[in-house]
Amino acid sequence: MSSFEIFSKLFLQQFASNASSPSDSISSFGSQLNVSMGREIIRTPTYFRGSQDDVLDWLEILEQRFKMANWDDELKLRCISLHLQGDAYKWWIQSSEKINSWSSFLNAIKQAFGSTKMKELAFEQLRCYKQTINQSIAQYYGKIMDLCKRIDPTMTDSIKLQYLMAGVKDSLKLHIALHDPQTTESFLLYARKVEDTLSFTEMNIETNRYDEHEGIAAIQQPLSTSHKAAKQRQNYSQNNNRYITQGSSYTSRKNDLFNRNVPFSDTSRKPSFKQSSIICYTCGTPGHYSRDCTRPHFD
Secondary structure: OOOHHHHHHHHHHHHOOOOOOHHHHHHHHHHHHHHHHHHHHHHOOOOEOOOOOOHHHHHHHHHHHHHHHOOOHHHHHHHHHHHEOHHHHHHHHHHHHHOOOHHHHHHHHHHHHOOOOHHHHHHHHHHHOOOOOOOOHHHHHHHHHHHHHHHOOOOOHHHHHHHHHHHOOHHHHHHHHHHOOOOHHHHHHHHHHHHHHHHHHHHHHHHHHHHHHHHHHHHHHHHHHHHHHHHHHHHHHHHHHHHHHHHHHHHHHHHHHHHOOOOOOHHHHOOOOOHHHOEOOOOOOEOOOHHHOOOOOOO
């Protein structure tokens, strides 16, 4: 559906059985919408309290609501007191007798509560305003257009376009300049296309980098595992050789002990006794046994 009118027409054709014709149904639907919006404006006013609020922002919101309700200037002026509180309401009580039209009300309330340096401050901000890194082109466009409106509501489209081009990001400026937009609407349209294209390209680059990193990691992992296994085998071989060498050395030392010609005496295999404690029963002299005695029984 390309427009709200088409939607309204199809909607009423489907559900409004008592309607005499589609055009009458649409007109009736629009009237009911205006009445409902008018009641909403009266029931929930958009309040302005004076110096503590921004008068331009308040007027912009208020005008949008009045437009949706399809109110004329006379009806706006008649109901404006419902939207004023505090200092703004006191000002209206004192000044309402001198205000006889909606345009005079707008000028009077801007003079009463608008900053005397409002245009100068807005112009200085517009002159130095630059699109930030994380600011979308739509946000940047809305900010520039708002500042232009604050400075001069009748500012030409060509001057607005110059401010838009002056503060846009460098990554977008070259592409937009090549397109050479002639209106602010064409600037926004082409800038959004460029922004979307660059975002898509950056996303693809990041995806490719991620895939490349994952591929390298997948290749390096088996190589690292193979290298680790080879290192473990090398350590195992070195440890095994060390154990074999130690075992051979131990066996060699053990064999040396058995192969030595070390004389073993009987005393090393028998308990040792003092020679003086042995007495020969044949000759009665100490130092040997009777079986080893060489002396005759009788000398």
